[in-house]
Amino acid sequence: MKNDLNLTDFLKDVFSSFDKKVENSGLVSICVEIPCIDLFQVYELLINQYPFSSFWEESDGISYIAFEKCKYVTLDGPKRFEVAKEFNSENFKNLINLTNESHNSALSKIIYLFSFSENLNNKNLPSDIPSLEAILPKILITKSGKNCWLRINGHVEGKSSLRTLIEEIWTIRNQVINSGSELIKSSGLKTSFDSPFIDDFSRSLETSKTNMKKVVNKGIQLVEKDILEKIVLANRIKIKLKNKLDLVEILKRFKKKQPNTCRYVWKRNSKDILFGASPEKLFSFSKPNLTLEALAGTISTNSNFKKLLKSTKDLKEHNYVIQHLIKSLEVSKITNFKKSDIKVNSFGDISHLQTLIFSKVENICPFELLKNLHPSPAVCGYPKNAALDWINTLESFPRGNYASPMGWVDSSGNASFLLAIRGARCIEENIEFTAGSGIVSGSVLEKEIDEIKLKFESIVKQIFCAKNPR
Numbered sequence: 001m002k003n004d005l006n007l008t009d010f011l012k013d014v015f016s017s018f019d020k021k022v023e024n025s026g027l028v029s030i031c032v033e034i035p036c037i038d039l040f041q042v043y044e045l046l047i048n049q050y051p052f053s054s055f056w057e058e059s060d061g062i063s064y065i066a067f068e069k070c071k072y073v074t075l076d077g078p079k080r081f082e083v084a085k086e087f088n089s090e091n092f093k094n095l096i097n098l099t100n101e102s103h104n105s106a107l108s109k110i111i112y113l114f115s116f117s118e119n120l121n122n123k124n125l126p127s128d129i130p131s132l133e134a135i136l137p138k139i140l141i142t143k144s145g146k147n148c149w150l151r152i153n154g155h156v157e158g159k160s161s162l163r164t165l166i167e168e169i170w171t172i173r174n175q176v177i178n179s180g181s182e183l184i185k186s187s188g189l190k191t192s193f194d195s196p197f198i199d200d201f202s203r204s205l206e207t208s209k210t211n212m213k214k215v216v217n218k219g220i221q222l223v224e225k226d227i228l229e230k231i232v233l234a235n236r237i238k239i240k241l242k243n244k245l246d247l248v249e250i251l252k253r254f255k256k257k258q259p260n261t262c263r264y265v266w267k268r269n270s271k272d273i274l275f276g277a278s279p280e281k282l283f284s285f286s287k288p289n290l291t292l293e294a295l296a297g298t299i300s301t302n303s304n305f306k307k308l309l310k311s312t313k314d315l316k317e318h319n320y321v322i323q324h325l326i327k328s329l330e331v332s333k334i335t336n337f338k339k340s341d342i343k344v345n346s347f348g349d350i351s352h353l354q355t356l357i358f359s360k361v362e363n364i365c366p367f368e369l370l371k372n373l374h375p376s377p378a379v380c381g382y383p384k385n386a387a388l389d390w391i392n393t394l395e396s397f398p399r400g401n402y403a404s405p406m407g408w409v410d411s412s413g414n415a416s417f418l419l420a421i422r423g424a425r426c427i428e429e430n431i432e433f434t435a436g437s438g439i440v441s442g443s444v445l446e447k448e449i450d451e452i453k454l455k456f457e458s459i460v461k462q463i464f465c466a467k468n469p470r
């Protein structure tokens with residue numbers, strides 16, 4: 001079925017479905033199962049053919065690559081979750097499926113990237129990032145276990161434009177299937193050790209330490225004086241890129257060295273690319289299973305995990321997140337849930353306290369949940385609005401997409417969202433890294449600085465293949 005499908009039969013099937021389901025014109029979706037492919041290879045093959053692309057790879061969920069925009073909305077103003085909800089229901093209502101999927105993972109998806117905040121109260125630090133980007137991709141290649149599908153979405157007016165769309169998916173299908181074997185030969189992990197860059201990074205890290213200390217110290221004062229209970233303060237380092245990055249190689253390295261993370265890319269165009277390996281899933285919904293994740297409290301993976309499990313400061317940091325997740329569920333009228341024990345989970349060099357919260361629900365509105373959940377005390381603080389104001393006052397940069405929700409919703413209402421941390425943004429000739437740490441009463445300045453440094457280094461190490469960025 002996957003390989004032996006021929007274009008004539010495929011055309012016949014899709015045309016017959018078109019006759020049954022479409023008057024003459026409409027937004028259509030066509031999906032074809034393809035043999036098991038290596039997503040990295042296919043990404044490498046197609047990434048330069050399309051200005052926009054996105055990559056998503058979970059350790060125990062689906063993976064996909066998406067190219068080009070079929071329908072999209074970009075928003076700069078407020079009410080981003082409401083606009084996303086409207087975009088989602090409008091497009092899934094209009095999208096006519098001309099092929100039948102036997103597998104949930106193959107369903108059409110709309111992908112989303114929000115900014116950290118709406119930035120409405122931060123006129124001094126205007127952000128160049130939209131508060132919402134929602135995209136129904138033109139091309140979507142999905143993988144779940146050994147199953148893979150290729151999907152194309154497009155607006156068609158009559159049969160000749162439908163034929164063009166079918167031919168387009170067929171061409172991509174052939175390209176993907178045929179090139180796989182060729183690329184396998186060169187699929188080893190290339191190194192891209194860049195020592196001048198690492199020297200620049202180490203210098204910038206050193207230079208930014210004074211400011212980092214000032215900001216974190218202010219955070220510590222805020223919690224010690226009971227003005228806030230928790231605040232997550234971040235630092236940003238921006239460096240000129242000397243060489244072009246090999247994004248696919250970096251993704252491979254992320255997967256190898258930090259297998260528990262979710263790897264993500266949002267490539268707006270060749271000069272603006274957000275990517276990373278996030279340890280933090282905000283929530284996932286695979287009907288009827290809703291899973292929320294609290295992640296806060298940090299230790300180097302080399303250290304003794306018992307120390308982290310007994311650390312009052314880290315447990316306090318972590319518990320604010322748990323309480324927030326539970327409250328968000330209650331706001332969404334979900335009262336029946338189970339909470340796992342707190343455990344330590346490792347993501348390469350860094351390990352975190354992690355608690356999962358499970359519930360069984362018939363349906364959720366992912367955007368209402370996002371509105372309640374984000375920004376959680378894992379990346380913002382408690383109480384939320386006061387912490388947000390202090391973040392805007394103390395940090396010298398707009399967060400943009402740092403710690404912002406990125407994810408997908410499918411046509412059946414399943415969804416998954418992560419927080420875009422432990423990554424970088426390549427913008428023009430520069431690369432910027434952002435990392436932060438949670439401050440509660442009991443936080444010690446030097447330890448918080450070390451934690452931020454550890455987070456920066458873990459990203460830089462993977463991107464530039466360095467053994468030990470100094």
Ligand SMILES: C=C(O[C@H]1C=CC=C(C(=O)O)[C@@H]1O)C(=O)O
Pocket residue numbers: 232234280295296297298317352377378379421422434435436437438455
């Ligand atoms: C804010 C970040 O991490 C969050 C996620 C896990 C642990 C954290 C912590 O222990 O402070 C942070 O809450 C970051 O990586 O920039």
